[in-house]
Amino acid sequence: MAEQQIKGYQTGTFVVGNRLLDPEQRSTQARTERSNTLTSGHRACQGCGEALGARYTLDAAMRATDGKLVAANATGCLEVFSTPYPESSWQLPWIHSLFGNAPAVAAGVAAALKAKGREDVRVVGQAGDGGTVDIGFACLSGMFERNDDVLFVCYDNEGYMNTGVQRSGATPPAARTANTKPVGPEPGNVFGQGKNVPLIALAHEIPYVATATVAEPRDLEEKVERAMELRGARYIHVFVPCPLGWGSASEDTIRLARLVKETGIFPVFEAEKGEVTSVSKIRRHVPVTEYLKLQRRFAHLFKPELNTGVIERLQAGADRNIERFDLLADDEGAEFPGEATDQAGPPESEPGRPVEPDADSDVSSLLRETHGKPR
Amino acid sequence: MLEQLEGSQAVARAVGMCRPEVIAAYPISPQTHIVEALSDMVRTSDIDPCEYMMVESEFAAMSACIGASAAGARAYTATASQGLLFMAEALYNASGLGLPIVMTLANRAIGAPINIWNDHSDSMSQRDSGWIQLFAETNQEAVDLHIQAFRLAEELSLPVMVCMDGFILTHAFEQVDLPSQDQVDDFLPSFKPRQMLDPAEPMTIGAMVGPEAFTEVKYLMHAKQLQALDAIPEIAADFTEGFGRESGGLVRSYRADDAETIVVALGSVLGTIEDVIDELREQGVKIGALAIKCFRPWPIDEVREALVDADRVIVIEKAFAVGAGGIVGQNVRLALSGCEPTVFDIVAGLGGRPITRKSLRSLFDEVFEGNIEPNRLHFLDLKKDVVEREIGRTENGRNPGPHAENILRDIGTVASDSH
Ligand SMILES: Cc1ncc(C[n+]2csc(CCOP(=O)(O)OP(=O)(O)O)c2C)c(N)n1
Ligand code: SF4
Ligand SMILES: [Mg+2]
Numbered sequence: 001m002a003e004q005q006i007k008g009y010q011t012g013t014f015v016v017g018n019r020l021l022d023p024e025q026r027s028t029q030a031r032t033e034r035s036n037t038l039t040s041g042h043r044a045c046q047g048c049g050e051a052l053g054a055r056y057t058l059d060a061a062m063r064a065t066d067g068k069l070v071a072a073n074a075t076g077c078l079e080v081f082s083t084p085y086p087e088s089s090w091q092l093p094w095i096h097s098l099f100g101n102a103p104a105v106a107a108g109v110a111a112a113l114k115a116k117g118r119e120d121v122r123v124v125g126q127a128g129d130g131g132t133v134d135i136g137f138a139c140l141s142g143m144f145e146r147n148d149d150v151l152f153v154c155y156d157n158e159g160y161m162n163t164g165v166q167r168s169g170a171t172p173p174a175a176r177t178a179n180t181k182p183v184g185p186e187p188g189n190v191f192g193q194g195k196n197v198p199l200i201a202l203a204h205e206i207p208y209v210a211t212a213t214v215a216e217p218r219d220l221e222e223k224v225e226r227a228m229e230l231r232g233a234r235y236i237h238v239f240v241p242c243p244l245g246w247g248s249a250s251e252d253t254i255r256l257a258r259l260v261k262e263t264g265i266f267p268v269f270e271a272e273k274g275e276v277t278s279v280s281k282i283r284r285h286v287p288v289t290e291y292l293k294l295q296r297r298f299a300h301l302f303k304p305e306l307n308t309g310v311i312e313r314l315q316a317g318a319d320r321n322i323e324r325f326d327l328l329a330d331d332e333g334a335e336f337p338g339e340a341t342d343q344a345g346p347p348e349s350e351p352g353r354p355v356e357p358d359a360d361s362d363v364s365s366l367l368r369e370t371h372g373k374p375r
Numbered sequence: 376m377l378e379q380l381e382g383s384q385a386v387a388r389a390v391g392m393c394r395p396e397v398i399a400a401y402p403i404s405p406q407t408h409i410v411e412a413l414s415d416m417v418r419t420s421d422i423d424p425c426e427y428m429m430v431e432s433e434f435a436a437m438s439a440c441i442g443a444s445a446a447g448a449r450a451y452t453a454t455a456s457q458g459l460l461f462m463a464e465a466l467y468n469a470s471g472l473g474l475p476i477v478m479t480l481a482n483r484a485i486g487a488p489i490n491i492w493n494d495h496s497d498s499m500s501q502r503d504s505g506w507i508q509l510f511a512e513t514n515q516e517a518v519d520l521h522i523q524a525f526r527l528a529e530e531l532s533l534p535v536m537v538c539m540d541g542f543i544l545t546h547a548f549e550q551v552d553l554p555s556q557d558q559v560d561d562f563l564p565s566f567k568p569r570q571m572l573d574p575a576e577p578m579t580i581g582a583m584v585g586p587e588a589f590t591e592v593k594y595l596m597h598a599k600q601l602q603a604l605d606a607i608p609e610i611a612a613d614f615t616e617g618f619g620r621e622s623g624g625l626v627r628s629y630r631a632d633d634a635e636t637i638v639v640a641l642g643s644v645l646g647t648i649e650d651v652i653d654e655l656r657e658q659g660v661k662i663g664a665l666a667i668k669c670f671r672p673w674p675i676d677e678v679r680e681a682l683v684d685a686d687r688v689i690v691i692e693k694a695f696a697v698g699a700g701g702i703v704g705q706n707v708r709l710a711l712s713g714c715e716p717t718v719f720d721i722v723a724g725l726g727g728r729p730i731t732r733k734s735l736r737s738l739f740d741e742v743f744e745g746n747i748e749p750n751r752l753h754f755l756d757l758k759k760d761v762v763e764r765e766i767g768r769t770e771n772g773r774n775p776g777p778h779a780e781n782i783l784r785d786i787g788t789v790a791s792d793s794h
Contacts, residue, residue, distance in 0.1 A: 070572045072442060073581075080583055088579035093572035095445050096581035097468050101438035104430065108397060108442025108450070109572060111426035115396040115448055121574055139438065142431030 027218045028059045035062040035091060037069075042089040043081040047250025049240030049257060050078050050155045052214045054126065057153050057238065060221040061124055062092065064228035068121045070109050071095070074102035074131030077162045077242075078155060100135035102127045107148035114149070122228060123149065129156040129170035132237075133197045140197075140235075144204035147232040151224075154197065154235070157242035165245040169195040172265075173317075174310050175297045177245075182300035191313065198269075201235040205274035208234040212268060214241070215257035219280065223270060230272075239266050247296025259291040264318035267325040281329035282322070288315045377552050382514040382544045383408030385551040386479060389518040391422045392559040393477075393525045395451040396566075397443035399428035399436040403458040404491045405541035406481040410453050433458035437465035437476075444474040445580055447571040449525065452476065455541055456483035459497045463504070466534075470505025470596065472581060473569065475528035475535070477521065478506075482642070482693075483541040484726040488779040492727020493541040495641065495693035498670070499702050505596055507535040507603055508671040509623065510641040514539075514549045519622035522554070523610050525563055530606055531599050532569040538670075540643040542727070554618055562617045600672040607669055625674035628681050630656060631663030636739070637685040637716075638664045639678075639707055644691065644723075644730050651735045662739070667703065678710040688716045689742055691730070691755075695722040700752040708750070719747055723755035730755065761785055 028034055037058035044051035062069050073079045073096045082089040083096065097105045106125030113121050125143075127136055132154035143150055159177050160166040167177040173191040176182050180189040201209045207230045212220040220238060227234040241248060241256040248256055260266040261280065265288060268280035289311060292298040301307045322328055380388075387409050398417065400410040417427040426443075430436045433454050440450040454462065459480060469476050480498050484490040498508055509524060511517035517539040524535040539545060570580060584592055604625065611623040629649055631637050638648050645666045655662050665681045667674075682688050688711070692703040699705075701720030708718050719742055724730045734756050741747050765782055768775045775781065 068574045070446065070574065083579055083582035085582045085584040085588060088582055090579050091577060093574055093577045094579050095442070095572055096583075097438060097441050097472070098464055101434060101441075101465060104435040104438035105442035105445075107428065107430075107435075108399060108439030108444075109446040110442075111397045111399070111428055111439065112443040112446035112448030112450075115424045115426045115443075116446075117424070138431055139435050142435055145431070146429065148428075 028063050028221050029056060029217055031063075033063075034059050035067065037062050037090065037092050038082060039089050039091055041087065043084060044077070045242075045244045045250070047241075047243040047253040048077075048081075049214045049242060049253045050128065050157055050161075051081070052217075052253070053155045053220070053238040053240040054078055054082075054153075056214065056217045056220050057126075057224050057236070058092065058124065060224035061122070061151065061228055064225050065122045067092075069093075070113075070121060070123050072097070072102050072106035072109055072123065072125045074125075074127030074136055075099035075162070076128035076131050076160075077157075078126065078128065080162055099131055101139050102131055102136055103139040103143040103150065103152055106150040106152065107143045107146070110149045119149070123151070125150050125152040127152075127154060128161065128168075129154060129158060130160045130168045132156075133169045133195050137197075141200075141204065144201060144206050144233045144235070147206060149231050149233075151227050151234045151236065154237045155240045156237055157240050157245060159242070159245050161242050161245045170197075172314075174301060174314060176247075176300060177297070187300045187307075188297075198235070198237045201237075202271050202274055202276070204233070206233040206235060207231070207273060209237075209271040210235075210269065211237045211239070211266065213239040213257040213261055213266065215254045215261065216268075216280075219268070226270070245297070247299070248294055252294050256291065256294055259286065259294070262286050263288045263291045264322040264327050265291060265314075267321045267327055269325055276325070279325050279327060282327045283329065285322075285328060288318050376555070377550055379548060380514070380551050380553075381408060382517060382539065382547050382549065382551075383481075384412050385514050385518050385553065386521060386539070386545075387412035387416065388553055389521045389559075390451055390477075390479070391416045392554065392556050393451075393522060393563055394449065394565075395422065395425055395477075396448035397426050397428065397440065397450045398422075398452065399430050399439035399443070399450070400452050401430055401433045401436045401454070401458060403433070403455050403483075405483060405493075405545045406453045406455045406458070406479065408545060409479055409481065413451075433461040434465055437462040437469060437478075440476045440478075441465060441469050441472065441474055444469070444476050444568075445472070445570070445572050447566070447568045447573070449529075449566045450474075450476045451478070453479035453481065455481040456485055456491075456497045457489075459501060460485065463501065466501055466504040466506060469534045471592075473532045473596075473599070475525075475532050475566075475568075477524045477528050478534070478536050479517075479521070480536050480538045481541040481545045482538050490726040491541075493543050493693070494725045494727070495538070496725075498536065498538045499692075499694040501536075502671055502702070505534070505600075506671065507533055507600065507607075507669070509535065509537050509607075509669050510667065511537065511539040511544065512643055512645050512666060512668075514544050514547060514551050515620075516622050517544060518551055518553065519614060519618065519620070522559055522562060523614055523623050527603065527606055527610055529566050530610075531603055533599055533603065538642065543643045552620070558617060562614065603669075603672050604674055623668055625669045626677045626681055627666040627668060629664040629666065631665060631681065631685075633661055634663035635661040635686045636663075636742070637682055637688050638662065638739075639667065639682070639688055639690045639703065640664065640692070641667045641670060641703065642693070644693070647730055647732055648691065648735060651732050651739070654732075654736070655739065670703070670706075673706050673709075675710045678707060679714065682707070682711060682716055683714050685716045687719065687742065687749075689719045689721060689739070691721045691723050691735075693722070693724040695720075695752060700750075704752075717749045719749050720752050721755050722752060728756060758786075
């Protein structure tokens with residue numbers, strides 16, 4: 001077997017390979033006793049981030065609760081691809097009721113378990129971004145406010161994928177969706193005020209709030225484990241790329257989930273009782289174009305000409321996150337230039353500073369490179 | 376034990392004796408007194424174990440009941456009017472999943488215009504939601520029907536709605552015979568769910584079903600409702616045995632044996648109707664009544680049998696299908712298709728308008744005199760002059776403004792209610 005160099009930037013993080021870890025610290029996914037809560041055979045698209053997110057989350061939750069777990073699922077891709085009648089991919093007790101009520105259904109399950117003296121059985125509610133930030137929002141906020149004993153997980157693929165990729169309250173500005181096409185004077189989704197549900201959850205001062213991406217399963221697992229140590233309302237918002245809806249390559253799912261964090265677009269943090277307790281630092285800061293150019297939903301920003309105005313606004317949003325959450329590590333990327341990279345080139349500018357988007361780059365060759373692959 | 380009680384308190388006490396394990400409710404007049412009393416009883420452990428969930432909407436209330444029931448708990452909620460509509464999506468879900476939730480509906484009108492008073496437009500709007508719908512005539516019957524409802528729901532794994540007239544029953548103080556806890560425990564066994572979210576036996580509930588099986592699942596919903604047509608009288612008979620009084624069932628006839636005219640109605644208005652029937656009987660008029668106790672499932676055979684020998688049937692209902700006609704009337708005609716009796720559709724008591732003996736007397740006289748067209752909707756006590764003036768305003772003015780406010784100005788009333 002060819003020897004593989006361990007990348008320095010990974011040490012001290014949860015991304016580190018299992019080989020370096022004490023067996024007790026191994027990721028749930030790397031264990032033979034992994035429960036395969038969402039087992040194989042479901043109908044998700046190739047490279048579906050939501051399927052990965054659900055599997056990481058629920059396997060970790062099953063491990064944390066010794067298999068005593070019930071899930072309430074909202075309508076959406078996850079529900080549809082996992083339960084085509086009469087088949088089911090779920091290896092835990094699972095209920096799907098409606099699109100907008102998963103937090104309330106989960107809270108009802110928790111109440112029933114409490115009344116029956118079965119509080120050893122724990123409850124997870126789960127939904128896509130639509131089921132969480134839009135139609136399920138009132139139920140979610142009510143569940144938080146009552147501090148019901150539910151871990152609610154949002155798998156955020158930034159749109160209504162199940163109904164054919166329409167915009168949701170979590171769709172980023174400028175993104176192309178089926179109802180925000182790149183036509184008219186403001187191509188793609190409009191710049192709104194955003195709807196940052198992790199921060200809204202934080203404002204409820206519930207016991208636990210975290211964000212995570214499918215690029216860092218160990219980090220996600222760690223957060224699920226922490227959430228299951230606590231009682232009351234808990235919320236984890238998982239960023240899950242959707243190759244079909246975003247026009248990205250299936251093999252780029254993890255890359256995109258990593259880049260969304262490395263650009264500062266999606267801050268990864270943890271909070272308890274309304275206070276942020278930890279922030280995942282950016283390991284190698286990259287400009288937002290590195291992330292955007294891998295997705296056809298943003299192709300109109302690069303073609304027929306570079307839309308620098310919009311790209312600058314998106315960059316400004318990411319920069320604001322970086323400042324607000326203090327996302328840059330002091331020694332970010334400095335020690336290992338050229339090694340600390342995933343695919344894109346190393347930072348060219350001085351350490352700690354984002355790379356400016358190269359306005360003169362050959363856009364059409366860039367697009368050919370990133371979007372021209374047969375799929 | 377006989378007690379002088381408000382209807383809402385009596386129902387709350389009865390529900391408490393049914394030992395619900397999860398109650399999730401959101402306040403709306405005229406249901407509030409029921410859920411307030413239950414909240415007290417949970418706080419004082421008079422119902423124990425029980426979780427009372429103060430949810431943020433009726434949609435959440437029904438959704439929480441869905442979760443609780445699927446997790447094997449006896450679940451209860453109560454609502455009215457706008458609240459029932461706010462639940463609508465979850466109502467269909469509860470019945471589609473076959474979850475035996477019991478709900479009190481304190482019948483109230485649906486806006487706009489917003490109105491808190493009694494009629495049946497709320498329950499009628501959800502008549503096809505897959506819920507069993509039982510109607511109480513008195514507070515005693517409301518108490519008894521709740522006890523029967525839990526047993527019916529759980530025997531068939533179907534949700535049951537107990538409808539009682541808002542304010543007229545919920546806020547009326549009457550003598551009620553409340554059963555003892557032992558009596559209820561003997562009648563109502565503990566809940567053994569047909570399906571349950573249990574880690575010991577993981578089960579998927581609520582999977583996606585396509586054309587290959589959807590019809591069959593829906594057929595079974597229908598078949599279970601038809602089973603209820605047998606179960607409801609059986610449970611009512613059992614109830615009579617255990618509690619010593621008659622309550623519930625599918626239909627109840629009043630002085631109808633030789634009746635040429637039979638008045639059909641649901642709920643508390645039957646008391647007034649029976650008074651008028653007594654008066655008319657004294658004058659030798661052959662008139663009787665049929666109380667519909669169970670509107671869903673529709674007891675088609677029992678209704679036909681009860682009405683088929685009459686000459687005319689006068690259906691008095693507190694809701695109607697806008698643009699179509701009577702709702703109960705349509706169902707009655709279905710039961711009587713190919714049979715003799717002529718059916719008159721009368722809508723009455725909308726938004727709390729009292730249905731008086733005087734109005735009923737003159738209505739029946741008009742029917743006897745042939746002044747009312749059968750099979751067409753007739754509005755009892757409609758203020759025709761007010762309607763005509765408003766129609767005139769609409770025809771004349773370019774921008775006449777909202778009907779409701781115009782009419783209020785016209786008749787010089789300013790409504791000021793709490794909602
Ligand atoms: C009340 C209601 N409105 C609309 C729909 C249609 N619908 C089903 S899933 C869905 C979008 C789901 O989006 P999201 O929650 O983000 O999940 P995803 O499919 O993206 O994973 C919509 C609009 C529905 N099922 N119910
Ligand atoms: S459309 Fe997106 S979220 Fe849905 S299954 Fe495909 S990749 Fe997953
Ligand atoms: Mg989505």
